[in-house]
Amino acid sequence: MSDTPTVIPRSPAPDDTLAFLKNGYLYGTRRFRKLGSDAFEARLAGMRATVMHGREAASVFYEGDRFSRERAMPSSVQHLLQDEGSVQTLEGPPHRHRKSMFMRMLDDASVARLIAAFEREWTRVRAEHAGHEVPLYDLGNLVLTRAALSWAGIPADRVDDRDLAGRLAAMVDRASSIGPVNWVARVRRRGAEEWAAELVADVRAARVQADPDSAIRTIADGSDDHGAPLPEEVAAVEVLNLLRPIVAVSRYLVFTVHAMHTHPQWHAKVERDADAATRVANEVRRFYPFFPVISGTVQRPFDWRGRDFEPGDRVILDLYATNHDERIWEEPGRFLPERFEGWDGDPNTLVPQGGGDAATGHRCPGEAATIALTARFAQLAATRPFSVPDQDLRISLRHIPALPMDRLRVQMRD
Structure with a gap:
């Protein structure tokens, strides 16, 4: 692959939508x-990018x-992950102001404090499931939801x-x-939005007492x-947008x-060394498939690789390929935590949750929390x-988002 091509080539296919669906995370890599x-350049879902x-x-x-990130993704994706008016859809001063809140x-x-809440909930759920076999993904979703609610200052009796x-x-x-399938998930999201709106209204009206420094109070007062x-x-x-990314860490x-x-050689290293746990967390984020791509539309004209990019042009950054x-x-292609x-x-370079600067750009503001949660769990798992019972641990890169075939079942010890 040429590092500095003078002309951006075009995909040979008239439309790459089927190629994207067929190849999943490897679509871009194989085309590159x-x-x-x-x-x-390619046409995806009928749009040039x-x-x-x-x-x-x-x-x-x-x-x-x-x-700009506004309307850069298909509505089926945007309405599940971001929705209208969220921090991800803003640009310039409005985005920087909202981002500062996060x-x-x-x-x-x-x-x-979030890590402490996570450890408490992990201990609780581990005891609840002692002696049972459970899908770790589902268990992680519950533990992280409970931890996020407790950390955010949301009363348990409100949800x-x-x-x-x-x-x-x-x-x-x-x-x-x-x-x-997507429509049902969007309906379920609307229900969660209605719950969150009622919660915000009750915090503002003092019907729910929220700590002045809590996340729910910060958003309600935003x-x-x-x-x-x-x-x-x-x-x-x-x-x-605060709770969902925490749960996505599952x-x-x-x-x-x-x-x-x-x-397995990493068990002993991680158990006794927090720095080793952080290296494992970063390599997990680099090596394993999370979000495949991120898209944007040009809002300021610029030139790159001999091409003039004009307002409205669509660009897709391949996170997995990067x-x-x-x-x-x-x-x-090797799992090597020592590289960190x-x-x-x-x-x-490491862009599972976006690139650039978190404070001023669109990089996820919760990345440090993601690393800390993953590293601490690595130590707990060590x-x-x-x-881990016998099961199908293969991970298909055609399925987005990816998980092991059997969702990684674990047998909790008594």
């Missing part, structure tokens, strides 16, 4: 190799305020945590689906960049156990509180 370029990957591509995509809620002290766990998980599980209170429906969307919990089961780019990562010892932290 075939075309000998780190970028190509430039697909790209790599450190330079991530820098172009995330830096310089070149792109950064405050997810500072180091707050992340430490059915099992029901909410299912709704939040479905927002991610069904985002790439089309048709009735304002736009002109100082006006957030509309109730927008605040409700942001409540879900996939990384599954992948962590998958990695340590297939690379995390497996051999120009960045030595032996990208002394890592420089380049924000445009004590072998469960065994």
Whole structure:
């Protein structure tokens, strides 16, 4: 593959939608190799787009305020993962102002409280399921939902945590689906939004007592960049945008156990060394499939690789291909946590949750929490509180989002 092609080639197919569905996470990687370029033009779902990957591509995509995320994704995806008026759909001063609210809620002290809540809930659920075989993914969804609610300051009597766990998980599980499965998930999301809107209204009216420093109080008191209170429906969307990504970490919990089961030498290293646990967490995030791509529409014209990008042009950054780019990562197809010892932290190389700067750009503000949760769970799993029965541990890269075939069942120890 040429590192610096002078012309962006086009996919040979008149429309790549079927190729994307057939290849899943490997769609971009296979096209990049075939075309000998780190970028190509294609038609997806009837719309023209430039697909790209790599450190330079991530820098172009995330830096310089070149792109807008509003309506950049299909509505079936946007309405499950973001919805109207959310922080992800904003740009410029409105985005930076709203993003600052999330950064405050997810500072180091707050992340430490979230980890403590997660450990409490893990201990509780582990005791509940002692001696039983359970799918770790489903268990993780419940533990993370309970931890997120407790951490956010949402009273337990204001929510059915099992029901909410299912709704939040479905927002991610069904985002790439089309048709009735996606429609049902969107209906379930609307129900969660109604719950969140009622909760916000009750916090504002003091019918629910919320700690002044709690996340739910911060969102309820949130304002736009002109100082006006957030509309109730927008605040409700942001409540879900806080809770849903925490629950989505359940996939990384599954992948962590998958990695340590297939690379058992890491148990002893992780159990005694928090830094080793963090290296494992980062390698899990790099190696395993999470979100495959992110898309944006050009809002400021620019030139790249000999092409003029004009407002409205659609660009897709391949996150999975960037995390497996051999120009960045030595032996990208191997699980090697040691690669993160002394890592420089380049924000445009490890991009499972986006690239660029979290404080000013669209990189996920909860990334530090994701790393901390995954690393702490790696340490908990290293004590072998469960065994992994014989099962199909293969992970199909054609299915988005991916999980092991048998969802990774574990036998909880007594």
